[in-house]
Amino acid sequence: MEIRAKDIISLMDAWAPPSLAESWDHPGLQAGDPDQSVHLLMTALDLTRANLDYAMAHGVDMIVSHHPFLFRGVQTVDLRMEKGRMLADLLSHRICSFAAHTNLDTADGGVNDALAEALGLRSCTGLVPVHQKKRYKLVVYVPASHAEAMRRALTSAGAGIAGEYTHCTFSSVGTGRFLPGTASHPFLGEAGREEAAEEVRIETFLEEDCLCAVREAVRAAHPYEEPVWDLYELVDGGPWETMGRVGELPHPMSGEEALLYVKEKLGLETVKWAGLANGVIRKAAILGGAGAEFMSRAKAAGADLYITGDVKYHEGQEAEALGLLLIDGGHFHTEKWIIPRMASRIRQAAEERGWELTVLEDPVAADVFSYR
Numbered sequence: 001m002e003i004r005a006k007d008i009i010s011l012m013d014a015w016a017p018p019s020l021a022e023s024w025d026h027p028g029l030q031a032g033d034p035d036q037s038v039h040l041l042m043t044a045l046d047l048t049r050a051n052l053d054y055a056m057a058h059g060v061d062m063i064v065s066h067h068p069f070l071f072r073g074v075q076t077v078d079l080r081m082e083k084g085r086m087l088a089d090l091l092s093h094r095i096c097s098f099a100a101h102t103n104l105d106t107a108d109g110g111v112n113d114a115l116a117e118a119l120g121l122r123s124c125t126g127l128v129p130v131h132q133k134k135r136y137k138l139v140v141y142v143p144a145s146h147a148e149a150m151r152r153a154l155t156s157a158g159a160g161i162a163g164e165y166t167h168c169t170f171s172s173v174g175t176g177r178f179l180p181g182t183a184s185h186p187f188l189g190e191a192g193r194e195e196a197a198e199e200v201r202i203e204t205f206l207e208e209d210c211l212c213a214v215r216e217a218v219r220a221a222h223p224y225e226e227p228v229w230d231l232y233e234l235v236d237g238g239p240w241e242t243m244g245r246v247g248e249l250p251h252p253m254s255g256e257e258a259l260l261y262v263k264e265k266l267g268l269e270t271v272k273w274a275g276l277a278n279g280v281i282r283k284a285a286i287l288g289g290a291g292a293e294f295m296s297r298a299k300a301a302g303a304d305l306y307i308t309g310d311v312k313y314h315e316g317q318e319a320e321a322l323g324l325l326l327i328d329g330g331h332f333h334t335e336k337w338i339i340p341r342m343a344s345r346i347r348q349a350a351e352e353r354g355w356e357l358t359v360l361e362d363p364v365a366a367d368v369f370s371y372r
Helices: 003-017 049-057 082-092 102-106 111-118 144-156 207-220 255-266 292-300 315-321 329-335 338-353
Strands: 028-031 040-044 063-065 096-099 124-130 133-142 170-178 195-207 228-231 240-254 272-274 282-292 303-311 325-328 358-361
Touching: 003 028, 003 063, 003 096, 003 338, 028 082, 040 049, 040 338, 049 063, 049 082, 082 102, 102 111, 102 240, 102 282, 111 124, 111 240, 111 282, 111 329, 124 282, 124 292, 133 144, 133 207, 144 170, 144 195, 144 207, 195 207, 240 255, 240 292, 255 282, 255 303, 255 325, 272 315, 282 292, 282 329, 292 303, 292 315, 303 329, 315 325, 338 358
Parallel strands: 040 063, 040 358, 063 096, 282 303, 303 325
Antiparallel strands: 028 096, 124 240, 133 195, 133 228, 170 195, 240 282, 272 325
């Protein structure tokens, strides 16, 4: 089955909705034609000259990166400048460029979950609240003969989940009354004649990300021409979607052990750290990329260790004042884990949908910094 760039974009947007992006961010289509066919796709942390040259040489049709190629406004496309030449190469070779940035930092299974997995963190919770999901109560009225089928349809579409509990519904029996119009084709009764029927009122709840699926489930499972149902937005809302994670290390460590552990797990040549290194380290907070501004939140969450990137001098002083061990794992090494995760997710979707698609992971990805 042939796919197009817009199919990949829809897949990524479902995983990391653009609404989760920070207001200053510019994720989404960077360059190219959403309607072009895609047979060979590459996932990357950045769109660079090195991986673009590889893409052109090997016939890659689309590059899905974490960092946007056009992050800051472009006023002119100057072919004397590297960005202008890269943009010209993208367009002339019909390579579509797409990025999922801060929305993928926050999304479930995104950048920070990939980093947490690389570090072996357990029992993870969120660090920085970004967006509270809307939560709804759904009430649907259905003939008793179709009540069980409706309950199954609703819960299969994602309704009725409360923490560790699923398939949560409530039912009550009553009488529904209606008068079918002369042009109607009623499931019960006759056109032009008032009808009274035993109906079941089914109540459940759902979050915004499954609202469309639940609506379709109601229409598909309901026998009436005009299904009767009510939807109420709940004041207290649903769970928060968050950037960063806080979790337990595999076992308590000394500061020195924690430094060596992080160095090994992230594949670092050297470890840059600040703060308290002589206590017992049990809980770690993480935020891939640049997240030193959330250091105090990590401390408040009970973390003994905070791992992020792009740490500045005075932020190291702040860690010391907080009594927190701070490790600067670098921007690249705290986010590179998303490259194989994006590839795996797109491959799985392609297999499920029968797409004829090959997915590569950036074979030339490297930190922009070198160390001695």
